[in-house]
Amino acid sequence: MVNLGDFFYTLGMWLQGLLMRAGLNESAARGAFSALVAALLPLIALLTAVPLIWLERKWIARLQDRMGPNRVGPFGLLQVFADMVKIFTKEDITPLGADRVVFALAPVLAVAGVVGLWAVIPFAANAFGVDLNVGVLYLVAAGTLSTLAIMLAGWSANNKYALLGAFRTVAQMISYEVPLVLSLLVPVLLSGSLGLNGIVAAQREVWFVFSAPLAALLFLIASQAEVSRAPFDLLEAESEIVAGFNIEYSGMKFGFFFVGEFLHSFTMGLLGATLFLGGWTGPGVETYPALGAVYIILKGTFVYFLFVWARATFPRIRIDQMLDFNWKLLTPLGLFLIPLLAVVNRGLSESSVWLRNAALLGANVLLAALVLTILGMRGRSARMRAASNATPAPAALRR
Amino acid sequence: MTIAQVIFVVISAVVLVSAVLVVVSRNIVHAALWLILSLFGVAALFAVLEAGFMAVVQVVIYVGAIATLIIFAIMLTRREMREPGQQTHRWWPLPALLAMALFAGLAWLLGSLPGTGAAPPALAGEDPVLLLGQALLSPEQYMLPFEVASVLLLAALVGAIVIAGDSR
Numbered sequence: 001m002v003n004l005g006d007f008f009y010t011l012g013m014w015l016q017g018l019l020m021r022a023g024l025n026e027s028a029a030r031g032a033f034s035a036l037v038a039a040l041l042p043l044i045a046l047l048t049a050v051p052l053i054w055l056e057r058k059w060i061a062r063l064q065d066r067m068g069p070n071r072v073g074p075f076g077l078l079q080v081f082a083d084m085v086k087i088f089t090k091e092d093i094t095p096l097g098a099d100r101v102v103f104a105l106a107p108v109l110a111v112a113g114v115v116g117l118w119a120v121i122p123f124a125a126n127a128f129g130v131d132l133n134v135g136v137l138y139l140v141a142a143g144t145l146s147t148l149a150i151m152l153a154g155w156s157a158n159n160k161y162a163l164l165g166a167f168r169t170v171a172q173m174i175s176y177e178v179p180l181v182l183s184l185l186v187p188v189l190l191s192g193s194l195g196l197n198g199i200v201a202a203q204r205e206v207w208f209v210f211s212a213p214l215a216a217l218l219f220l221i222a223s224q225a226e227v228s229r230a231p232f233d234l235l236e237a238e239s240e241i242v243a244g245f246n247i248e249y250s251g252m253k254f255g256f257f258f259v260g261e262f263l264h265s266f267t268m269g270l271l272g273a274t275l276f277l278g279g280w281t282g283p284g285v286e287t288y289p290a291l292g293a294v295y296i297i298l299k300g301t302f303v304y305f306l307f308v309w310a311r312a313t314f315p316r317i318r319i320d321q322m323l324d325f326n327w328k329l330l331t332p333l334g335l336f337l338i339p340l341l342a343v344v345n346r347g348l349s350e351s352s353v354w355l356r357n358a359a360l361l362g363a364n365v366l367l368a369a370l371v372l373t374i375l376g377m378r379g380r381s382a383r384m385r386a387a388s389n390a391t392p393a394p395a396a397l398r399r
Numbered sequence: 400m401t402i403a404q405v406i407f408v409v410i411s412a413v414v415l416v417s418a419v420l421v422v423v424s425r426n427i428v429h430a431a432l433w434l435i436l437s438l439f440g441v442a443a444l445f446a447v448l449e450a451g452f453m454a455v456v457q458v459v460i461y462v463g464a465i466a467t468l469i470i471f472a473i474m475l476t477r478r479e480m481r482e483p484g485q486q487t488h489r490w491w492p493l494p495a496l497l498a499m500a501l502f503a504g505l506a507w508l509l510g511s512l513p514g515t516g517a518a519p520p521a522l523a524g525e526d527p528v529l530l531l532g533q534a535l536l537s538p539e540q541y542m543l544p545f546e547v548a549s550v551l552l553l554a555a556l557v558g559a560i561v562i563a564g565d566s567r
Contacts, residue, residue, distance in 0.1 A: 137455040144463030170471050
């Protein structure tokens with residue numbers, strides 16, 4: 001692998017040298033440096049939530065033709081801080097009959113599962129927590145923590161609405177993990193690497209969103225469902241189960257879930273940028289490696305904007321529609337997509353990069369056209385059946 | 400003891416203690432949670448052994464799928480989460496003795512195997528995940544067991560749908 005500049009590497013070496021001059025031996029210096037990174041990365045991740053909440057509220061407001069927060073500070077920038085003060089000073093209630101330990105553990109797990117994802121995201125060349133050779137699988141494994149956290153929150157609160165919310169979580173998050181994993185497999189397949197650094201390096205010429213747009217779409221939909229935001233926010237459907245799994249939470253414990261959700265969405269955006277939009281690659285990265293961090297944050301924010309856009313646009317879907325959509329459309333689509341791309345990728349592995357990627361794009365378009373045709377035919381036949389079955393309404397009702 | 404050994408002992412203690420608590424705790428959801436901690440500990444042991452793939456797969460399958468399924472089943476089926484009855488059978492010393500004999504036999508067997516206690520061979524320069532993938536799919540290594548296992552899982556999947564689906 002070509003070493004694209006080493007700004008962050010030099011920075012790390014300089015810090016380690018500083019520690020060694022302060023009297024530590026080499027392995028201790030490396031250990032102290034790792035501990036520093038391990039402490040800083042979650043801190044940065046959690047602090048990102050502050051501008052994110054403001055940004056999302058402004059975007060949602062614009063999309064819904066409102067002003068959004070505009071009272072506290074210029075452009076409402078300080079609104080989040082006001083909210084933080086409010087949430088810190090609220091009473092922390094544990095309901096009677098709740099399982100106290102599990103009740104307190106669930107919000108922590110919810111945030112931990114999200115922050116854990118940041119360990120493997122490469123922010124620039126040589127700037128990542130750890131380069132796991134199983135990075136993509138690690139993402140799936142860390143995602144299970146969030147599912148667990150929501151289930152525990154729903155169960156421990158001793159509230160039937162919370163429990164119902166937890167049941168919906170299991171149905172939704174476990175179902176949508178299948179197309180999510182299938183869509184994650186496509187960059188793995190095209191790059192020949194399970195590590196996120198290898199996947200970014202393989203996108204130096206062509207981003208995977210161009211060679212596999214269907215996989216990118218699958219990722220977008222499935223991760224929106226994993227984060228369980230609208231239109232997939234069934235587990236907190238206000239009109240049906242009040243607030244869902246977090247109904248009994250108040251104060252900072254609720255704040256944890258809230259921050260965790262925002263951060264999860266943005267982290268999914270960063271992952272989408274890493275897996276499909278080339279990560280930190282971009283013009284000028286070779287000479288100024290620190291530019292890579294700017295690129296990935298811009299790209300991640302763009303994907304995050306797509307999530308927010310979907311959230312502001314689509315109405316909540318019903319639970320049967322949610323399951324049908326996953327098991328009858330997304331999962332089969334992913335299952336067809338992977339062998340198709342594998343065959344095309346393997347068959348043209350000797351030819352030039354551009355020809356191979358054009359063929360991959362063509363295969364994607366073909367599959368998309370096929371799926372849309374089948375869906376159109378099914379829809380038409382369903383409409384015909386409905387029209388032929390419809391009997392004219394009684395005269396009393398027809399007014 | 401080296402740092403690696405200390406870490407190993409700590410993780411093993413977590414695994415064993417939480418495994419005991421799975422059996423001992425009266426609240427069945429707590430038992431499931433201890434099981435999850437125990438499985439996480441096993442994943443950490445794999446990570447200490449530099450088997451990153453096994454560690455992650457352990458978490459994905461055992462914590463992500465199986466433990467979640469167990470918790471879900473418990474939540475759906477049990478109204479009363481606490482088991483008030485006696486936890487031990489009156490014949491419990493006999494199986495305990497048998498289990499200890501089994502453990503002693505296994506420990507003796509593993510101890511007498513050649514190569515026990517030796518330093519692990521350094522991994523070749525190649526990515527172990529790559530080697531594993533190639534081994535699973537190359538005909539002269541593990542392709543046949545791999546494919547047989549996948550057919551078995553497919554049969555189980557179809558069987559589950561046949562049993563659960565309503566007969567139209």
